[in-house]
Amino acid sequence: MTAEPAPFDHEDTNTDDRPSRFKKSISGGFSVTEKVAQYDAWANKYDEDMRSYGYTGPEIAVEYMKRYFKDTNGKYLDCGAGTGPLGVHNVKSTITFFSRILDTYDGLLCCGCFVPSHLEPDCVEDWCRIVKPGGIVFIVMNQRWLSQEPAYNEGKLDGAFQKRVDEGKWELVVREQRDKYLTENVAEVFVFKVK
Template identity: 30%
Template sequence: MLAKTTTSLDTHHDPNSTPEGTAKCYNDWSGTYDREIMTQLSCTGPRECADSLEKALDGSTRKEVRILDVAAGTGLVAERLVRKGFTNIDAVDGSQGMLDLAEKKQIYRRLICDFVGPNPLDIENDTYDAIACCAGFAAGHMKDDCLPELIRVVKPGGYIVLTFREEWLHQYEEYKDKLEPAMARLQDQGLWERVSREIFPNYYPGKDGITIVYKVL
């Protein structure tokens, strides 16, 4: 069963896929996504992302903090945040099928079906206290051109937490020598500053993960 799941993951991480093609794959995958990711692959990414956001927001009044879950999928990160006491959470994802499943969990205030990239989302400037983004960066997924848009919708002093498979930084041409330099340029421009960069084992078995936390200036 694991082999079948790995094949599915390879399909969803097609580096040549268009945003629309990627969304269709996730629509098709949505019915079994939670079971495959959390049970069969024991993915630790959602937990690591939620824990890092909790740490960044230490001292905040949890029910008042407004969070945007980017590449929210079926809500695996938000479920953990809700258990930690964060209840004011919105979601954005390019797959309506995934959002339909997330809506049934009743963990989001607002669900936005849109692709996260350079174009403005239907969100006002400085809306959120924090962004959680788990697995949004992968082959055929979000690119570095989305970073200014993430910064735009977060209040000064807010946090952006990015969690993904560490190997993408080295194996995917769209990120190799591009993604982290783009992050550094935005810091040089005074838009945000890096708080932490941590690699952790077993994002899923045999694959390291990475969480990068930035504070918006």
């Protein structure tokens, strides 16, 4: 049994409003339009802020992309691409990401999107549909949300993943933890192969 992760109480020593921007982005009660407006307002400082919090999700994701996305001519979806830090970290690779809608993809990456008030667990049903058989779906997320976020805790997110395994839609290839994902939080990494 793993220890319960510490709450995220990061406070910057800077005088600007970075902590409130981060905390606001993961708070509930906002419509999709309001959430988009929050991120639009934060976009020019987002990458800088996340680096100051010790966020290493894109670096972790690139390691897994190089390991599992073998077809460099494939079509890969960056789910929740945001400001595109994966593209920046991935410049030495020949993998191309699409943030526009195509009918099918050779793989899908979801990095840092399973956070409060963002993705619902059942979104993975669509991922099984749009990723071609044999394609890879991998998820990099803050492990704490598996126990602390009501939309994901008590097995809700794990259950959504397992349901697709049980239905024969994908298989779990790897589940690993990585230290120092966001300050001292641990990353939970899932790699699935679509059937």
